[in-house]
Every structure is written in C-alpha cells, then in structure tokens.
Amino acid sequence: MSVSVSSATTSATSATSRPAGPRRRGRRSGSALSGWLYALPTALFVVFLFLVPLVLVFQMSGSDWPLLGGNQGVNFPENYQKAVDNRFFVDSVIFTLKYTVLATVLLIGLGLGLGLLVQESSRWKGLLRTSFLIPSALGLASASLLFYVIYSPIAGPFAELTKSWGFTFLGTPDAALWSTLFLIVWRFAGFYMLLMLVGLQGIPDEVYEAARIDGASRWQTFRDVTIPLLKPTLALTTVMCVTGSLLAFEQFYILTKGGPDNSTITIVQLIYSVAFQGPNNLGVAGALSVIVLAALVVINIVQIRAFSKKVED
Amino acid sequence: MTATIEPTTEPAASAPAPRAAARSRRRPQKGVSLGGIALRMPFWVLTSALAIIFLYPLIWTAVSSVAPLPGTNQTDGWGFGNYVTLANYQDGILQYIGNSVFVSLLTVVLTLGISLLGGYAFARFDFRGKNVLFLATIAILMVPYATLLIPLYVLLNLVGLSNSLVGVALVLTMFQLPFSTFMMRIAFESIPRELDEAGMVDGCNSWTVLWKVLVPAVKPGLITVGLFAFLAAWNDFMAPLILINDSARMTLPLAISNLRGQVQGVVDYGATEAGVVVLALPCIVLFLILQRHYVRGFMSGAFKG
Numbered sequence: 001m002s003v004s005v006s007s008a009t010t011s012a013t014s015a016t017s018r019p020a021g022p023r024r025r026g027r028r029s030g031s032a033l034s035g036w037l038y039a040l041p042t043a044l045f046v047v048f049l050f051l052v053p054l055v056l057v058f059q060m061s062g063s064d065w066p067l068l069g070g071n072q073g074v075n076f077p078e079n080y081q082k083a084v085d086n087r088f089f090v091d092s093v094i095f096t097l098k099y100t101v102l103a104t105v106l107l108i109g110l111g112l113g114l115g116l117l118v119q120e121s122s123r124w125k126g127l128l129r130t131s132f133l134i135p136s137a138l139g140l141a142s143a144s145l146l147f148y149v150i151y152s153p154i155a156g157p158f159a160e161l162t163k164s165w166g167f168t169f170l171g172t173p174d175a176a177l178w179s180t181l182f183l184i185v186w187r188f189a190g191f192y193m194l195l196m197l198v199g200l201q202g203i204p205d206e207v208y209e210a211a212r213i214d215g216a217s218r219w220q221t222f223r224d225v226t227i228p229l230l231k232p233t234l235a236l237t238t239v240m241c242v243t244g245s246l247l248a249f250e251q252f253y254i255l256t257k258g259g260p261d262n263s264t265i266t267i268v269q270l271i272y273s274v275a276f277q278g279p280n281n282l283g284v285a286g287a288l289s290v291i292v293l294a295a296l297v298v299i300n301i302v303q304i305r306a307f308s309k310k311v312e313d
Numbered sequence: 314m315t316a317t318i319e320p321t322t323e324p325a326a327s328a329p330a331p332r333a334a335a336r337s338r339r340r341p342q343k344g345v346s347l348g349g350i351a352l353r354m355p356f357w358v359l360t361s362a363l364a365i366i367f368l369y370p371l372i373w374t375a376v377s378s379v380a381p382l383p384g385t386n387q388t389d390g391w392g393f394g395n396y397v398t399l400a401n402y403q404d405g406i407l408q409y410i411g412n413s414v415f416v417s418l419l420t421v422v423l424t425l426g427i428s429l430l431g432g433y434a435f436a437r438f439d440f441r442g443k444n445v446l447f448l449a450t451i452a453i454l455m456v457p458y459a460t461l462l463i464p465l466y467v468l469l470n471l472v473g474l475s476n477s478l479v480g481v482a483l484v485l486t487m488f489q490l491p492f493s494t495f496m497m498r499i500a501f502e503s504i505p506r507e508l509d510e511a512g513m514v515d516g517c518n519s520w521t522v523l524w525k526v527l528v529p530a531v532k533p534g535l536i537t538v539g540l541f542a543f544l545a546a547w548n549d550f551m552a553p554l555i556l557i558n559d560s561a562r563m564t565l566p567l568a569i570s571n572l573r574g575q576v577q578g579v580v581d582y583g584a585t586e587a588g589v590v591v592l593a594l595p596c597i598v599l600f601l602i603l604q605r606h607y608v609r610g611f612m613s614g615a616f617k618g
Contacts, residue, residue: 034519035438039446042431042494046449049487053464054456060464070467117360124360130604131364134371137600137607139548141566142592145585146374148573155382155582157373186370194611247457250550254570268459275463276555282463289460296457 060286067280079287086274086284092265099177099266100245106185107241108234111192116222118193119200129197132190140187144254147183151255173263176256180264183251192237199233200226235307239300246296267292371593378586385583395583399591402572402584404561406591412478413547413565419482420546421539424489428538429531431490432497433523437509447494454491462555469556476559484556485546493538496610500534501527537606544596565592 062076083089114132118125135143150156151169162168169179203226211221227234249268252258258265258273265273271292275285379391387394399406434440435447465484466475474480504527512522528535553564563571569588573580600607 031438031519032440035434035440035443038430038434038438038519039440039443040430041427042434042450042490043446045427045483045487045490046446046453048468049465049483050453050456050461051449053461053468056464056468057460060467114363117363128360128364130601131367133604133607134597134600135367137544137596138593139544139550139566139596141550141570142548142589142596145566145569145573146370146589146593149374149377149582149585149589150370152580152582154384154580155377155586157377186367190367194608198611247459249459254550268457271459271463272555282467285463289457289463292457293460297455300455 057286057289060282061290063283063286065281065283065286067275067282075283079283080291082281082284083274083287083291086270086288088262088265088270089288091262092267092270095264096246096248096266099181099248100242102177102181103184103245103248104238104241106181107188107192108237110185110189111196111237112230112234114189114193115196115200116226119197129190129193132193134190135187136191136194138187140250141254143183143187144251147179147186148255151179170256171260173260176260176264180251180255183255184245188241192241195237195240196230196233199230202233203229231307235304238307239303242299242303243296246292246299371597374586374589374593378583378590382583384579385581387583395581395587396591398581398584399572399587402568406565406568406588408561409563409565409568410591412562416478416482416485416553416564417543417546419479420485420489421542423482423486424493424542425535425539427486428490428493428497429523429528429535431494432499432501432531432534433527435494435498436501437506437519447498450494451491453488458488458551462552466555476557476562478557478562478564481549481553481556481564482546484552485549486542488552489538489542489545492541492610496534496538497531500531504530533606533609536603537610540599540603540606541610543599547596548592 060071061079062074063079064072064075066072118128118132138146150158153159153162153168156162156169158169168175170176207225207229208221211225216224247268248266249272252264252266252269253272256264258269267288271285271288273279274288275282378395379387379393381387381389381391385395386398431450435443462484469475469477469480469484474483508526508530509519509522512526517525548566549564550566550570553567557563557567560568560571565588569585569592572588573585
C-alpha cells in the first residue's frame with residue numbers, strides 16, 4: 001500500500017531489484033565488514049535507545065517500581081490489575097477513542113477537501129497551500145500555547161464576545177473537546193492536505209479523461225474515480241491519524257490540563273500522571289504503556305487488513 | 314515560494330504540473346466574461362476565508378504580543394514589555410533558547426551523521442542482519458512515545474545522563490531515525506552505482522567515495538532530513554518534560570509552558586504570546602525558506618504505509 005507516485009520510491013525498488021552483476025557482487029561481498037561499520041551507529045541507537053527500553057518497559061510492567069526507589073521485585077499481575085482499576089482508566093480510554101474518531105474524520109475529510117481545492121497549479125493556489133501548511137511548522141506545544149491564549153476569557157480576541165454570550169471555550173467538557181479539535185485541525189489539516197496531494201498526483205490523467213468522455217459528472221468522477229484510486233493514500237493517512245490521535249498528549253496537557261472535571265484525560269496523560277504526578281509508580285505506568293502498545297498494534301493491524309481487503313474488491 | 318508542491322528537480326513530481334495545466338486548459342475559459350467572474354466569486358471568497366482562518370491565529374498572536382493588555386508588562390501603549398518579562402523569566406529566556414539550540418543542533422548533527430552512514434550502508438552494502446536492522450529501525454514508528462520515554466528515563470539515570478540535554482538529544486535522534494534512515498537510503502539508491510564505481514577505479518575506497526562523490530549527490534536528502542530533525546527537536550515537548558527536572562536546563566517549549574502559572578497562579582498572557590512568537594518564528598522562517606525540501610519529504614514515499 002505504498003503511495004506509488006514518487007520517482008524516489010520507484011527508483012528505490014528498481015535499484016534493489018536490479019540483479020547485481022558477478023563483478024559487482026564480488027566487490028560488495030568483500031565489503032560486508034565496511035557495511036557493518038557504516039551501519040554501526042544506527043545499530044547502537046536502535047539497540048540501546050529502542051530495543052533495550054522496549055524490553056525494560058515489559059520488565060517494569062511486571063515489577064514493583066517506584067519512581068525514586070528503582071526495581072523492588074516482581075509485582076505481576078498486580079500492576080496490570082492496578083492499571084485497569086485506576087479510577088480514570090475507563091474514562092480516559094473512552095475519551096481517547098471518542099477524540100480519535102472525531103479527529104480522524106475531521107482531518108481526513110478536511111485534508112482531502114483542501115487537497116482537492118488546491119490541486120491544480122496556480123499562483124493563488126500555491127499561496128493557499130503555503131498558508132494551510134504554515135501551522136504545520138509549529139510544534140504541537142507551541143500551537144497549544146497559542147490557542148491557550150486565543151481561548152482565554154481574559155486575553156483572547158473573542159473575550160468580549162464570549163463574555164456577552166456567556167460561553168467559554170474550555171469551560172464545559174464538550175466545549176473543551178471541540179476547542180481542542182479545532183486546534184488540532186488548524187495544526188494538522190495542511191499536513192494531511194499535503195499527503196492527499198501526493199496521492200492525488202498519482203492518479204493518471206487518462207482516467208479523468210475517460211470519465212469525462214463517459215459523461216460523468218464532477219460528483220460521479222469524485223466518487224467512482226478519485227476515491228477508489230486514492231485508497232492507498234486514505235489508508236496511510238487514516239493509520240497515521242488514528243495512531244497520532246490515540247497517543248494525544250500535548251494538546252490536552254497544555255490546553256485543558258485534563259479538565260474541566262477530568263473530562264479530557266487521554267490515556268497517555270494518564271500514563272504520565274501515574275508515572276510522574278502523584279503516584280510516581282513506574283510499574284503501573286509501564287503496565288499502562290504495554291496495554292497501549294498492544295492496543296495500538298491490534299488497531300493498526302485491523303485497519304491495514306480492512307483497507308487491503310477493500311483495495312482487493 | 315508559491316508553486317512548491319511540484320519540486321522541479323524531481324522528474325515524477327514535476328510531471329503533474331503540465332498535466333494540471335492541460336486539465337485547466339481543457340476547461341472552458343472562465344474569468345473572461347463577467348458571468349465567469351461571478352461564477353468564480355464563491356471560490357475566491359471561500360479560499361480567502363480559509364487562508365484567513367489558518368493565518369489569523371499566528372498574526373493575532375504576533376500583533377498582540379506587542380499590544381497593551383492589563384495584567385502584563387505592557388499595560389499601555391505598544392512596545393516590547395512582554396519580551397522584557399520573558400527575558401527576565403527565571404534563568405532568562407536566553408538560557409532556554411541556548412538549551413533549545415543546543416538540543417536541536419546536536420539532534421540535527423547526530424541524525425545527519427547516523428542516517429548518512431546508515432543510508433549508505435543499507436543502500437550500497439550487503440551484510441548479515443541488514444534487513445533485520447532496517448526493520449527494527451522502522452519499527453520505532455510503531456511504538457508510542459510514552460511507552461519508550463518511561464524506560465528511557467530509568468536507563469538515562471542509570472548511565473548518568475539524568476537531567477541532561479545530551480540525553481534528550483540522543484532520545485530525539487532515536488525518534489528521528491525511521492524517517493531519516495529511510496529517506497537517506499532512498500537518496501543513495503537513486504544515485505547510479507556507476508558513480509561509485511568510477512570513484513573506485515580512480516583509487517578511492519568506500520569512505521572517500523562517500524565524502525567526495527556521494528555526499529554532494531545526496532545533499533537535497535540531507536537538507537530534508539536536517540529540516541525535519543530540527544523542527545522535531547526544537548518543538549519537542551514530551552521528551553524534555555519527562556527527562557529534565559532542573560529548571561535551568563529546560564528547553565524553550567517547556568519554559569514557556571511553565572511560565573504561565575508562575576505569578577500566584579495568574580497567567581501572564583502577554584509573556585505567553587511573546588514566548589509563542591519566539592518559539593514559532595524560527596520554525597516559520599525556516600519552513601518558508603526550505604518549503605521545497607519539506608514537501609520533498611512527503612514526495613519521497615517515506616510516509617508509505
């Protein structure tokens with residue numbers, strides 16, 4: 001399900017599939033050692049900063065491991081029991097899922113819409129693309145801080161307006177959720193637009209030509225040509241968006257601080273607070289992390305299966 | 314810097330441009346007649362409104378950071394009072410900018426170095442465990458940030474890198490590796506092997522070929538990798554949040570975020586606005602200059618599923 005539009009991907013596959021001549025092979029097998037040496041820094045980083053921590057988090061999830069005390073011995077399966085029994089666990093799972101569904105629908109829909117809007121090249125459309133993309137250069141933390149001020153009932157540009165309407169951006173659980181969603185759409189819509197544009201450019205023009213000759217309307221062309229041929233891109237963007245949204249942290253940590261009334265706590269926020277705010281229990285945080293990792297792997301496999309089935313149809 | 318979605322350097326990427334032009338040529342010419350202009354009006358209004366929605370928060374923040382607001386250091390008249398607050402916040406904004414610059418530059422240098430050598434190894438050499446190592450590198454993408462940061466916090470403490478900006482840069486570099494290694498592998502693979510062989514014939518070994526022949530050829534890829542690494546490192550919030558406790562070693566996003574609740578729980582919105590400007594400005598400037606390279610990161614197929 002690769003986005004098969006780029007020259008780079010195609011040349012990459014052709015480069016690897018090109019049969020190596022005997023002369024070349026002789027030279028290359030002689031340099032296996034140099035190959036390893038060049039790959040050594042990558043290997044060191046992957047082993048010590050990725051694989052070892054990954055193993056360690058599994059060990060922590062089965063151990064009694066306070067923040068300052070270190071490993072205090074096996075505590076399995078109590079950690080997992082505690083993780084699931086946490087009074088915010090169920091609420092945070094439900095909230096994270098709700099947020100993920102809304103964010104994914106909004107971002108995929110708007111990303112596609114913006115992509116279609118600025119698809120053709122023109123000076124104005126180029127300017128539009130740039131303005132949609134600029135927020136993507138900001139970090140999520142910067143964007144959250146920016147909207148923290150904009151949503152403020154004291155300093156924000158809508159302060160007077162919200163006062164007279166008796167409305168606040170972050171005052172009720174629903175308002176806080178939608179205000180955060182607006183921030184996320186603002187920050188990421190251009191990013192998804194760009195991915196959609198890459199996909200749209202991969203659709204050969206002849207297909208549109210054929211649809212035009214068959215007398216298809218704009219809507220029919222969109223539904224029966226664009227959407228099916230965009231499926232690999234839609235699959236990729238959906239998987240990325242779901243993964244990113246399930247792991248949402250900064251936007252809620254900075255903007256809503258989990259409030260009001262703990263209504264906007266995501267699962268990653270829960271992990272953070274169990275580990276570093278209050279309980280300081282790295283064992284339970286590890287257990288939660290493993291649960292999230294497992295859920296993420298399952299959800300992604302289900303998504304990829306679902307999309308590849310649809311592509312086959 | 315407008316027509317950037319089709320970088321002209323890439324053959325496949327530049328192809329859609331004439332195609333799109335042809336497509337619009339086929340359409341009946343709009344915009345000549347008055348009726349045509351009227352038909353296009355909704356499009357102009359809609360797209361202008363969208364552009365305003367995307368740009369307004371940035372412009373508003375930049376303007377109000379120098380505008381008067383009660384409860385800030387800039388109560389009447391326009392000026393840079395909020396930036397003065399920022400400059401005097403705890404250890405001073407310069408300290409935090411310095412920390413962020415250090416972390417970002419170290420991350421960029423490490424990412425460039427490791428992915429340059431790694432991409433070279435994956436593209437040009439055969440060795441045992443090559444595919445396993447490549448898959449393991451890509452698998453970093455699959456694991457949640459928080460899942461790795463908690464054990465990394467313990468591990469870095471163990472090796473004496475607790476509370477250390479170097480530790481943060483190492484962690485951020487690791488998170489950059491899937492994208493950058495993939496990107497550099499593709500960059501090397503798109504260069505014809507005849508180029509290295511010519512260098513070998515001239516008496517170069519693989520190391521000198523890399524530096525004399527290949528590095529100039531993969532330079533666009535390096536710029537893309539460096540840009541992504543910088544934006545990620547400069548903006549990262551969660552890694553320093555978990556790995557740094559000492560307030561003198563906080564990075565800029567962390568410092569600006571903490572600044573909000575300082576004065577008896579009263580938020581200094583003006584200083585926050587100024588902080589957002591300081592945070593965002595380098596990213597926006599860099600993005601506008603290197604937009605073509607940013608877009609190439611997506612065109613490369615590095616984001617394939």
